Structure formats: structure tokens, C-alpha cells
Amino acid sequence: MNKITFKLDMDLDLELDFILVGISTTLRDYRLCHFINKKTGLNFVYGKESVLDHNGNIKLKPQEELDFHLIVEKNKNKKEILHHFQVYRYCHDNLDFEYYLVNNKSLENGTLIPEASNFDYFFLIKHYIDEEDLIKLLENIRSIKEVMLLKEIDPISLKSKENLIF
Incomplete structure (x- = not known):
């Protein structure tokens, strides 16, 4: 019997459909979120996901x-270590956009x-954001005096890009 082998070529670039911004600061994560909320009008909350799904059921x-x-x-x-990265999120009610601070x-x-x-920290913006809105948002974050560096990063260029998929 002949053996046929298929190769599956997965393109992770499709999963990297977000804007990534690196932030350097002396602030703790909760303080940075406080200042971002204050400067931008966003409302970051702790946690990667809500305990409720889109239908209001508990996950x-x-x-x-x-x-x-x-x-x-x-x-x-070859020992496995589970790393816990703290995340804050702001998701619009109808999921038009999602912001994460990781x-x-x-x-x-x-x-x-x-x-x-x-x-x-990394600031992830999932879904579409208008270029003018992005510039204004980043200017507001940059105006936080404890933010030393704010830079947009191409996630595709990163070796560890798979760590940003969630």
C-alpha cells in the first residue's frame, strides 16, 4: 500500500490582526490603567475575560x-512552567473593539x-480603529508623565508573536 503524506501549512499572520504598542513606564499595572482611563475615557477592568459570555451565561x-x-x-x-501574565481589558458592549493591556x-x-x-506592558487594539483615533489615543497615553516610551510594534516581526494570541 502506498503511503500519502500531507503537510499542513498554517499561517499565524491571520491571527495577528491587531495593533500592538509597547509601553515603558515606572507605574504598576493598576496605576497605569487608572491614568489611561482618566486620560482616554476608556474603562479598563482587571482580567482577560469576563465571567459572563455574550448571552449572559457564566463561562x-x-x-x-x-x-x-x-x-x-x-x-x-524539559520541565514545564506555567506563567501568569496580568491582563486588563476594555471591550465595547457590541464588541466593535477590544483593548488589552498585558x-x-x-x-x-x-x-x-x-x-x-x-x-x-503591551497595549493591544483588536479590530478596526481609525488612524486619527489611534493617534489621539496614543497621544493621550504619551501625555502620562510616567510613560517614558510608547512605540507601535509590528507583531509579525516578533519571534515570540504566538505569545500574543489569546
């Missing part, structure tokens, strides 16, 4: 998955995007 996920962005790292000894350091002291370790 059947562990609280850990709702609160944190979880990444499993295999170290040199800590670049895990509670276990790992790094979400090692090649961009100079950034403390």
Missing part, C-alpha cells in the same frame, strides 16, 4: 483562565516577549 472556565494570559514554558530540563513580566518573573524586554 465554564477556571478563574485562572479568565483573569490571566497563561503561557506554558518548557525550560532546558504585563510583559509574569508573576513567575518570565517575559511574554523576550525580544522586547525593554517594554513593561
Whole structure:
């Protein structure tokens, strides 16, 4: 019998349909969210996901998955380490847009995007945002005096880009 082998070529670029902005600051995550909320009118809340789905039903996920962005790292000894990255979210009611602020350091002291370790946080904007609105939003965040660096990053260029998919 002849054996036929198929190769599946997956394109992760389709999953990277968001704007990514790196933020360097001396502020703790909750303080940064406070200032972003104050300067932009957004309303960031703690956690990656709401406990309720779109129909108002309680999600059947562990609280850990709702609160944190979880990444499993295999170290040199092939031991798995589960990293918990703190996340804040602001999602419009009809899901026209979603904003996330993700800590670049895990509670276990790992790094979400090692090649961009100079950034403390990543600001992700999912779905469409008008260029003028984006510029105004970034200017407002840049006006926070404790924000030292704010830079838009092409997620496709990152080696660890798969860590940003959630």
C-alpha cells in the first residue's frame, strides 16, 4: 500500500490582526490603567475575560483562565512552567473593539516577549480603529508623565508573536 503524506501549512499572520504598542513606564499595572482611563475615557477592568459570555451565561472556565494570559514554558530540563501574565481589558458592549493591556513580566518573573524586554506592558487594539483615533489615543497615553516610551510594534516581526494570541 502506498503511503500519502500531507503537510499542513498554517499561517499565524491571520491571527495577528491587531495593533500592538509597547509601553515603558515606572507605574504598576493598576496605576497605569487608572491614568489611561482618566486620560482616554476608556474603562479598563482587571482580567482577560469576563465571567459572563455574550448571552449572559457564566463561562465554564477556571478563574485562572479568565483573569490571566497563561503561557506554558518548557525550560532546558524539559520541565514545564506555567506563567501568569496580568491582563486588563476594555471591550465595547457590541464588541466593535477590544483593548488589552498585558504585563510583559509574569508573576513567575518570565517575559511574554523576550525580544522586547525593554517594554513593561503591551497595549493591544483588536479590530478596526481609525488612524486619527489611534493617534489621539496614543497621544493621550504619551501625555502620562510616567510613560517614558510608547512605540507601535509590528507583531509579525516578533519571534515570540504566538505569545500574543489569546
